[in-house]
Amino acid sequence: MAESLLxxxxxxxxxxxxxxxxGGVKTLKxxxxxxxxxxxxxxxxxxxxxxxxxxxxxxxxxxxLLPTRGLIHVDSQQISGSTPPDRMAMARTVQMVFQDPYASxxxxxxxxxxxxxxxxxxxxxxxxxxxxxxxxxxxxxxxxPEHADRYPHEFSGGQRQRIGIARxxxxxxxxVICDEPVSALDxxxxxQIINLLLELKxxxxxxxxxxxxDLGVVEHVSDRVAVMYLGRIVEQGGxxxxxxxxxxxxxxxxIAAIPDPFHRAAATIAKTKAKGEIASALNPPPGCHFNxxxxxxxxxxxxxxxxxxxxxxxxxxACHFRDRVS
Amino acid sequence: MSIAIKLPRLRxxxxxxxxxxxxxxxxxxxAAILAPWIALTDPVMDANLMNAEIPPGWEYPFGTDAQxxxxxxxxxxxxxxxxxVGIISQICNSLIGVTLGLTAGYWGGWWDDLVSGLTNLMLxxxxxxxxxxxxxxxxxxxxxxVIALGLTSWSYSCRIARAQVLSLKSxxxxxxxxxxxxxxxxxxxxxxxxxxLGPLIVIxxxxxGGAILAEAALSFLGLGxxxxxxxxxxxxxxxxxxxxxxxxxxxxxxxxxxxxxxxxNLLGDGLRDILDPQSTTRRT
Numbered sequence: 344m345a346e347s348l349l350x351x352x353x354x355x356x357x358x359x360x361x362x363x364x365x366g367g368v369k370t371l372k373x374x375x376x377x378x379x380x381x382x383x384x385x386x387x388x389x390x391x392x393x394x395x396x397x398x399x400x401x402x403x404x405x406x407x408l409l410p411t412r413g414l415i416h417v418d419s420q421q422i423s424g425s426t427p428p429d430r431m432a433m434a435r436t437v438q439m440v441f442q443d444p445y446a447s448x449x450x451x452x453x454x455x456x457x458x459x460x461x462x463x464x465x466x467x468x469x470x471x472x473x474x475x476x477x478x479x480x481x482x483x484x485x486x487x488p489e490h491a492d493r494y495p496h497e498f499s500g501g502q503r504q505r506i507g508i509a510r511x512x513x514x515x516x517x518x519v520i521c522d523e524p525v526s527a528l529d530x531x532x533x534x535q536i537i538n539l540l541l542e543l544k545x546x547x548x549x550x551x552x553x554x555x556x557d558l559g560v561v562e563h564v565s566d567r568v569a570v571m572y573l574g575r576i577v578e579q580g581g582x583x584x585x586x587x588x589x590x591x592x593x594x595x596x597x598i599a600a601i602p603d604p605f606h607r608a609a610a611t612i613a614k615t616k617a618k619g620e621i622a623s624a625l626n627p628p629p630g631c632h633f634n635x636x637x638x639x640x641x642x643x644x645x646x647x648x649x650x651x652x653x654x655x656x657x658x659x660x661a662c663h664f665r666d667r668v669s
Numbered sequence: 670m671s672i673a674i675k676l677p678r679l680r681x682x683x684x685x686x687x688x689x690x691x692x693x694x695x696x697x698x699x700a701a702i703l704a705p706w707i708a709l710t711d712p713v714m715d716a717n718l719m720n721a722e723i724p725p726g727w728e729y730p731f732g733t734d735a736q737x738x739x740x741x742x743x744x745x746x747x748x749x750x751x752x753x754v755g756i757i758s759q760i761c762n763s764l765i766g767v768t769l770g771l772t773a774g775y776w777g778g779w780w781d782d783l784v785s786g787l788t789n790l791m792l793x794x795x796x797x798x799x800x801x802x803x804x805x806x807x808x809x810x811x812x813x814x815v816i817a818l819g820l821t822s823w824s825y826s827c828r829i830a831r832a833q834v835l836s837l838k839s840x841x842x843x844x845x846x847x848x849x850x851x852x853x854x855x856x857x858x859x860x861x862x863x864x865x866l867g868p869l870i871v872i873x874x875x876x877x878g879g880a881i882l883a884e885a886a887l888s889f890l891g892l893g894x895x896x897x898x899x900x901x902x903x904x905x906x907x908x909x910x911x912x913x914x915x916x917x918x919x920x921x922x923x924x925x926x927x928x929x930x931x932x933x934n935l936l937g938d939g940l941r942d943i944l945d946p947q948s949t950t951r952r953t
Contacts, residue, residue, distance in 0.1 A: 405848050434850035447841025451863040460859070461849040510845060 347419075348518050348550050349381040349404065349437070354413035355574075356396075356403050360625065371625050373399040375574035376413070378651075383517060386544065386551040388565030388582065390558060390597065392621045396574040397554045398442075401520045404552075405439055406430065418517065435465065438511035440540075442523040444503035448495040454481070454506055455491040458513050465514055476513065483546070484509045484539060501532035505539065512543060520552045525560060537564060558601050562586055567657075570594045573624055573632040576651065580658030590660035592637045631663070639664055687939020693932025697925070701748035708742035713897045715739065722915045732917040734907070736897075740917065743899035744925050750900040752929070754814055755881035761819030762880075763873045766826025771857050771865075773827075774834025784827065791824040797883055804892040814893050818880050826872050833865035867941045874937030878930035885926055901926050 356374040361367060374396045381387050391397050402408040404415060406422055415422050418436050420429070441447035448457065458477045467473050478488055484505040495503055504524065511519050521540065525533040541564060544551060555561050561568055562582060569579040570593060578591040589595045619636050622628055628635050634644040643663050651659040654666065700707065709729075720737035723729050731740035773784035791799070800817040807813030837843060838861075846856045885902025887893035889909075894900040896907065901922040908918035 441841040449842040
């Protein structure tokens, strides 16, 4: 078994919203007790609707948000807790590709500067080496050498995302969190970027956390999939188990919603549908958060929150009827 | 006959405002630097009551004042004081304002509350009144003028800087820089500052015009440059008694202030355009 690169242990990120004067302070449980593991070289797909806490989870892993409770270990170094993490070491281990390629590049820095500055900051002082690594990285992501002195606004969305990927990989990290890396791109460009990410994964031995609300993307790239609903993981497992034998009604609903009539898994479970909208994380329904939308709702679903129980090797689902769903 | 003056198509970066503004400011600055060579007489010593209040003409292009001194020469020398007060004090204001606004917006928390409170305090008291109080303590003179004006109107730069930082803080490239291990100061100087510089430069050039006017106002009140030394404001101040009998005494310093402030404002406008990297487009 490959070594564990990232472990989250009961991670929670809560926000206090509202004011003490108007309606009182409420706790928004954006991430509420997530336990996950990512091994070296594997790709974990993290799926869920907008507002389920995927991006908050990513920011907490990156150290940009302080977790309310729980532990994060990256490369066996604990990064949450009382002592501030070694940000430089973190930077060389975990990097991130952002969703919006238009807002994620500094409009006043050329591609060369965007890529060379982090190298210099991390102690690569030899000019020739910096230049060589910048050029090498640009070639890897499919940018031509003459692009080096251009500014972000001179590129298309797909090219900008390539620059964003190059920036994330320039320090040779082990884990890259891709926060909806293609959802802001034209459909015609998406496949290119996804394939580029997969090539780079093999070439550089990277592990990914692929955050997406698009199951099609996740199915294509992931070794394992975790499904998130209102701050909690409701099901996780290998991509084959998740897509062929989903045990949580929410996962089934997501798969049924794949807009592809020839999709095998989607066609077989097309009956399952989730009703209504995702509930507010400010005021989640009692018991299982999914119960108001669930076609299999029973009394126990309102009374008790189901735990993540094993349904197969490495396959966990948080549903009271995990053994009956199929 | 239609009057169709076809101007040469100036395909220049920044457009007309940059070039008109730049030329006006350039003229004022070169007048200040070249004063000893282009002035016709000494601005202070060449007083001659026989020549008092001569209207503009061939011998004295802008006329003479009540002491018979050449107005043109005094304006040329006055440019030195007016411009240096305007430029130096606005640089002080910009440095104070941008430093406070940038750090307040970026760090937030108690520091932001403190800086915002201070800014509101400065905005609540008219800066000229504040400058008057400082001048009253320090006494008249060039140095105290620069100090008084340089410490009292940083609130606009501070406000603008803080607001800009707040809107940029959540941008992906700022987060990316943090993830890459950049320190706070490095992020502020390499990621945030270059992207908020445009509006700050416009504010700074506007402020220079404002500082020149404030110098004029303080000198007019007798707290700035003391007679007999010329600054545009003190010349106006001295000329107010003769405004009906010898209007050229006030018209020419006034025009000097007007064109310099206009030039600075146009220059700020033009600079904003060329500082935007998107103005140079080169598509693949």
